[in-house]
Amino acid sequence: MFGIARAGLKSQYQDWPGLEEWIMATTQRNNTALDELRKSDVMAHLLDSLDAGKDIGHYGRLVFAMVAWRFLPEDDVVRLLQQDNDFNEADARALYLQVKSHDYSPPKREKLLDYQAKQDFPIIPNPDDPDSGNLYRDLQFPDQVYEHISEYYEEKAGA
Structure with a gap:
């Protein structure tokens, strides 16, 4: 679900240091929130x-x-x-x-x-x-x- 947005960010900001780590942290936070909602x-x-x-x-x-x-x-x-x-x-x-x-x-x-x-x-x-x-x-x-x-x-x- 977040893959499309992730790919767009990576191509748009490919020179931004730490982008991959930020994307991973944001994805983890959102997955945790979705898991919480699924309760x-x-x-x-x-x-x-x-x-x-x-x-x-x-x-x-x-x-x-x-x-x-x-x-x-x-x-x-x-x-x-x-x-x-x-x-x-x-x-x-x-x-x-x-x-x-x-x-x-x-x-x-x-x-x-x-x-x-x-x-x-x-x-x-x-x-x-x-x-x-x-x-x-x-x-x-x-x-x-x-x-x-x-x-x-x-x-x-x-x-």
Whole structure:
């Protein structure tokens, strides 16, 4: 997946000392992040579907972006979203920027089920399993995600 970008970097910056080491470190970091994302059955399902070039639907792309931007660099999220056969680079980048600028928190299982009911593509691979689709159980998000959620509930309680 990252081979095309790697080849482009190598040809464009072939005289840059340390490029190969930087590429290897970046690739390792991204592979580690993808391994982390695959701990979630939802994200593994979305990644596999994107790898297969499937249309994961509007809400599938939204969920993917809401979670993936916390783990991967922008260009990698955009590149993965473009594998959806119904999504181009401009659409993928716009979605990424929308999700990041609004600091969307990853959705709870109930919201995933709601999204899933609004499209043909199944976001949760096994919706009958109550443990399937629990992003917060499966993934360790950055502290700012949990702080954002805590602030939301504090504001809600104070209203």
